[in-house]
Amino acid sequence: MTLSPEFAALRDEAMQTSCESWAMRARWKLAPGIDRAGPCPVCGGTDRFAIHTKKNTFNCRGCGMSGAGVIDLVMATQNVPFVEACEIVTDRKASEPLDPVRARRIAEENVAADQRRAEEAARYREQARRDGWRIFSEARANAGRDNLSRYLSLRGVGFGLIGRHVPPDAIKLWEHPHLPLVEHIGGQWVTVHTGPAMVAAVQQPDGKFGASHATWLDLDQPKGKADLGLHPEKNKPIPSKKVRGTKQGGVIRLYTPAHPSRIVMGEGIETTLTALAHNFEPDTAYWAGVDLGNMAGKAMRDQAGRLMHGLPDLDDWDCFLPPDWCAELLYLTDGDEPEKHPIEKVTRGLMRAQAWRERRLAENPSLPVLDCAFVEPVGEGKDLNDLVRVML
Numbered sequence: 001m002t003l004s005p006e007f008a009a010l011r012d013e014a015m016q017t018s019c020e021s022w023a024m025r026a027r028w029k030l031a032p033g034i035d036r037a038g039p040c041p042v043c044g045g046t047d048r049f050a051i052h053t054k055k056n057t058f059n060c061r062g063c064g065m066s067g068a069g070v071i072d073l074v075m076a077t078q079n080v081p082f083v084e085a086c087e088i089v090t091d092r093k094a095s096e097p098l099d100p101v102r103a104r105r106i107a108e109e110n111v112a113a114d115q116r117r118a119e120e121a122a123r124y125r126e127q128a129r130r131d132g133w134r135i136f137s138e139a140r141a142n143a144g145r146d147n148l149s150r151y152l153s154l155r156g157v158g159f160g161l162i163g164r165h166v167p168p169d170a171i172k173l174w175e176h177p178h179l180p181l182v183e184h185i186g187g188q189w190v191t192v193h194t195g196p197a198m199v200a201a202v203q204q205p206d207g208k209f210g211a212s213h214a215t216w217l218d219l220d221q222p223k224g225k226a227d228l229g230l231h232p233e234k235n236k237p238i239p240s241k242k243v244r245g246t247k248q249g250g251v252i253r254l255y256t257p258a259h260p261s262r263i264v265m266g267e268g269i270e271t272t273l274t275a276l277a278h279n280f281e282p283d284t285a286y287w288a289g290v291d292l293g294n295m296a297g298k299a300m301r302d303q304a305g306r307l308m309h310g311l312p313d314l315d316d317w318d319c320f321l322p323p324d325w326c327a328e329l330l331y332l333t334d335g336d337e338p339e340k341h342p343i344e345k346v347t348r349g350l351m352r353a354q355a356w357r358e359r360r361l362a363e364n365p366s367l368p369v370l371d372c373a374f375v376e377p378v379g380e381g382k383d384l385n386d387l388v389r390v391m392l
Helices: 005-014 019-025 070-078 082-090 100-141 146-154 269-278 292-296 342-363 384-391
Strands: 035-040 044-052 057-060 066-068 174-185 188-203 209-216 241-245 252-255 262-266 284-288 299-301 307-312 328-332 371-375
Touching: 005 070, 005 082, 005 100, 019 044, 019 070, 057 070, 066 070, 070 082, 100 174, 100 188, 100 209, 100 241, 146 174, 146 188, 174 209, 188 252, 252 269, 262 269, 269 284, 269 328, 269 384, 292 342, 299 342, 307 342, 328 342, 342 371
Parallel strands: 262 284, 262 328, 328 371
Antiparallel strands: 035 044, 044 057, 057 066, 174 188, 188 209, 209 241, 252 284, 299 307
């Protein structure tokens, strides 16, 4: 947007406040660490909202609000337009006279701060990618697959079932025999568990490695995933899944035939393998989208800054986009709670995919037209794999 000098100065002054500083000013209860989680100031919960202190970004897994910078944060949480959000953060009115010297100094400080933040974020991403590559390389070098095989059988998608359709070795999954799981506790990284883990690569659109995806296993548990107890600071279960590296825009390419024309995609590995093992179709790639946010992309906002969950923000392409060869894209929907807007998210993800293909068709009319659809969730709190496990 084009702003007057007065509005631009007000924006620049507001941007000097970080999301974390605003949260402290607003007295939000967030856990310590780099990715500070806590109740969402809009939809509540306990830990669905988080501020990433290094990236100066925020997101909520519940209501879906997300953004970068304090202005986005205030617009989203207080349901106010851009200028009013700037006024709230700076505690001054846009109509106040402009001090050009002060405005120029603040603008220069913001440019320098943005540069420092971008450089730090780039270093952080590259270190995370290197860590992810190390994890993936160690798993790929391990010849064993016993725990992985038993885990998939427990989930109703064992290599025996998969082998009716494709060679089991064609499934891009590996086992790490003793992978450490680290958590940020007390201002430092602490190893809280070491054990076998299922490991996959999250590949970027160009096929390059982006991140490792690890699921820690405990075959004595009902679903085969490790129970890691509560995080001592966040007072919530430590997740048994971790992504290390850059996942945005990438996917886990579990199985890709020689000449695919269709993609079936669930959020998780187990959901996607369920479709492969129990409803296999040739010429179909079975890829996992890592999470619904990556499959859906950002939502559009209305003039007041409110999220329109079912509509994509078509200025955002930093999420999964179907490759040019894909003629049909099918999303498998998990039964998340209604307040997490699962149907709206898959809808906007597919709408974005259609819009992306229209752009590509304008450049290359020989590409196939893209058909999109999604599978309704099987029930609240359940996914396709839960349905299969009940039937076994």
